[in-house]
Amino acid sequence: MMRRLFAVFVMMLWADGALAADQPQGSGNITGLFLTTRYPALTVRAGETTTVDLSVRNFKLPPQSLTISVPEVANGWKATILGGGQPVSAVEVAPDSEERLQLRLEPPANTGKGDYRFTVQAKGGQRDEKLPITLTIGEELPAKLKLTTNFPALRGTATTAFKYRVSVTNDSGRDATINFSADAPKNFQVSFTEAYGSQQITSIPIEAGKSKDVEASLTIPRETQAGDYKLTLHAKTEATSAELPVSLTIVGQPRVALSGEGGRLSGEAYAGRSSQLTIVLRNDGSEAARDIELSATAPEGWKSEFDPKQLPQLAAGATQNVKVTLTPSDRAIAGDYQTTMRASAAGGLSESANFRITVLTSTLWGAVGIAIIAIALLVVVFAVARLGRR
Numbered sequence: 001m002m003r004r005l006f007a008v009f010v011m012m013l014w015a016d017g018a019l020a021a022d023q024p025q026g027s028g029n030i031t032g033l034f035l036t037t038r039y040p041a042l043t044v045r046a047g048e049t050t051t052v053d054l055s056v057r058n059f060k061l062p063p064q065s066l067t068i069s070v071p072e073v074a075n076g077w078k079a080t081i082l083g084g085g086q087p088v089s090a091v092e093v094a095p096d097s098e099e100r101l102q103l104r105l106e107p108p109a110n111t112g113k114g115d116y117r118f119t120v121q122a123k124g125g126q127r128d129e130k131l132p133i134t135l136t137i138g139e140e141l142p143a144k145l146k147l148t149t150n151f152p153a154l155r156g157t158a159t160t161a162f163k164y165r166v167s168v169t170n171d172s173g174r175d176a177t178i179n180f181s182a183d184a185p186k187n188f189q190v191s192f193t194e195a196y197g198s199q200q201i202t203s204i205p206i207e208a209g210k211s212k213d214v215e216a217s218l219t220i221p222r223e224t225q226a227g228d229y230k231l232t233l234h235a236k237t238e239a240t241s242a243e244l245p246v247s248l249t250i251v252g253q254p255r256v257a258l259s260g261e262g263g264r265l266s267g268e269a270y271a272g273r274s275s276q277l278t279i280v281l282r283n284d285g286s287e288a289a290r291d292i293e294l295s296a297t298a299p300e301g302w303k304s305e306f307d308p309k310q311l312p313q314l315a316a317g318a319t320q321n322v323k324v325t326l327t328p329s330d331r332a333i334a335g336d337y338q339t340t341m342r343a344s345a346a347g348g349l350s351e352s353a354n355f356r357i358t359v360l361t362s363t364l365w366g367a368v369g370i371a372i373i374a375i376a377l378l379v380v381v382f383a384v385a386r387l388g389r390r
Helices: 002-022 363-389
Strands: 032-036 041-044 050-059 064-072 078-083 090-093 097-106 114-124 127-137 145-148 153-156 162-170 176-183 189-194 203-206 211-219 227-236 241-250 256-260 266-270 275-283 289-297 303-307 310-314 319-327 335-345 349-360
Touching (some): 032 114, 032 127, 050 090, 064 078, 064 127, 090 097, 097 114, 145 241, 162 176, 162 203, 162 227, 176 211, 256 349, 266 275, 266 319, 275 289, 275 310, 289 303
Parallel strands (some): 041 127, 266 349
Antiparallel strands (some): 032 050, 050 097, 064 090, 078 097, 145 162, 162 211, 176 203, 176 227, 189 211, 227 241, 256 275, 275 319, 289 310, 289 335, 335 349
């Protein structure tokens, strides 16, 4: 019995909470019918149609059927009540609910500056709600754009992905389409995207008084020298423009490359015998490469030696010839083999190149083979001659 009473009590609490949740937010103990708007006094542009949002709220009353009209309209203006995008003349509001409407106001031609008054009425049964609205036509705000960024100076290497986060503000009195461009050093490329987006853009619409964030991404050549560079980002509309100077500091970066002498990536060797080839180490970067160490990955049983094996540093733009001694395995047979030469430097820098090494047949073993064949032939001839006499 106690369990049943407890279950009924819980269901009653849940039902009360659900009813409270269904009521308009902030209704509390309010009871009645209300016709409201968030902005009963507006400043608008001359010659343009204005739309005012309306709200009809029913707090704790039975369903209300109301006639909606605009009994007071400024001279020459046209007023229309819209519901769901269509002209309406009545609305029904359920208990503890809200219906949204719009008041569209169209001015006559050549409307001048001044205050224009309107009244919206919601009437039904004993309910008669009136809402006064005032539109003021005054001076239009001058066209104005503003560009700002929190990080106008960036720093990195020539391979860094540089991005400027820019806030674009339309401080004009009109919505506008903003066009973007940039002045940058030769061979620098600047592209624009919306913040957190990937699609490149050249323009973007921004409402009057609103802001949007865009990203200016910078792509520069890998061979760009270390130094300071200046750029200017531009935003422009038909009526105004703005610019934002930014800067970029490129720090030096080593870039090591390996190749064979004369560009060759091949060599020859004999099984069990040492052979030499020359590789060329160069620094194509904009800063010295330091603590360079050379190594090789060769077939099993092969030996490799470098002269020099280590370099304290290699200046930007400099080259260094390195002698490599390769000794193929004694068991290596004639054919082509691959050996990988590698140069590793401080900062995790590493570069490699593959060389084709052709193992040749030794001339000594060739002579020995010929001698063996000759002796075998002599033995055969002697045997045939001796047997022939018999």
